[in-house]
Amino acid sequence: MITQSCASQIFLPRKHATLAHLAIKARSFGTLKLLMEHLPELIKSTYEKGWRPLSYAANKGCLDEVTYLLTQFPKSAEECDKDGSFPIHKVVGGGHVSIIKAFYEHCPQTLHHIDNKGRNVLHILHIAVCYGRDDIFTYLTEELKMDDSFMNLKDIFTYGLTFITLSLFNLFYS
Template identity: 30%
Template structure:
């Protein structure tokens, strides 16, 4: 008997809630009379646990919102199954008048309960199941007017990252929403700039190749030019990776020292440009910081080493044709490999490097091999494998 009753109780608990259809229709049509007649507005929810206030917010029915809040102010902070308040919904949909009405409701709640100065901040700070605030939702959906209003209400609110690690500023920058980036930087005292994987809003702006957005961020947060992501890449590394020569110039004009910063593998932005085959970026970096050509990575390799290893002939040839870069040609890495050794190991063919008058073809690495001996060793190994294969086939 008890188990049967328990089953019935469980079934009732699992049964989806539903809102009175006439009430739902009245709200989406903006008819307030039905709302004024309803005595238990707080008990009405949809299957996703949206309250009547959520519904009014979604459809932008400001007059309905006013009536609902007057009757049941506690609905302000009630959340649906996604953890969203009505403010989340209104911000996502871009209904600025509804957003204002909800914030006004929070202020009324503050006066009613005498809870100090935190009623509006509490509402702004509610996060949904993805740890996003109403501001996150307004930014994600590019609602500039809503963003500006929310920031005006509390310019010092410490907006942190959502479960994806995105702060509102980073989110705006990553999506290329330059006007939103400007609005956040102008309105906030000290807006959080973090993004996922150690990235910052400046990394995101560089990936968008937006000079104006970059300038806005650097003006408010100049230190971000040196901030590195989890791989040790600064925004300049990113600019080199994307071959954004104009952005490279912009960042170097702001702070030349970033050209000498290394990532976790010891690579500078110049190394990145070389691995990408970006001669234009290479030229811009060297024009502003000519001695950065001397930088080597954790393997002791210069830009010619990495360009040879990655098979970037255009970069290799550019370096070989530049008389100011002759010192790189025979430079050794930690294994005493010259760029010619690496060319032999890669089995690529570059006649300009092989025949360059400065190349030392007799240089030996730590294995006491010249570049020619590396080629011969590799050839013999291949021949041995082939011979063994043929011998096996023959004896079968």
């Protein structure tokens, strides 16, 4: 029999995934919901990359799971993973506009979080451009109602390139 105190620490030996991560990986929303209702401390669990369940679900594009975690555990969107980044940074890496929309709807302040490397929404937009994610770039620029002054800001992570310059560079050299 598994007790509540040890259940949250059960890991799959090879991948070091917690029960919450396994439910997300299996895309089993019902299982995740049941686990989180009975073991809410799982929201802080990490697997081998140091990602918490919200970051993992966001990166994998699990909309139902992300929406549930954002509504039931909104503080989890405000907490860094072990790599010093926030769940919103994992969303762009995963390339899921629907997940970005969920974050914007439930926790819009997360779009402005700065990770331990100084990256914020400006860098998130550059990531979207670098990976050719026009859908993400378009959604964010429209939702954030960015004006020309913002669009012409230079990013230190791309050698001072603006979004326009970076977009043209990617268009011609990709």
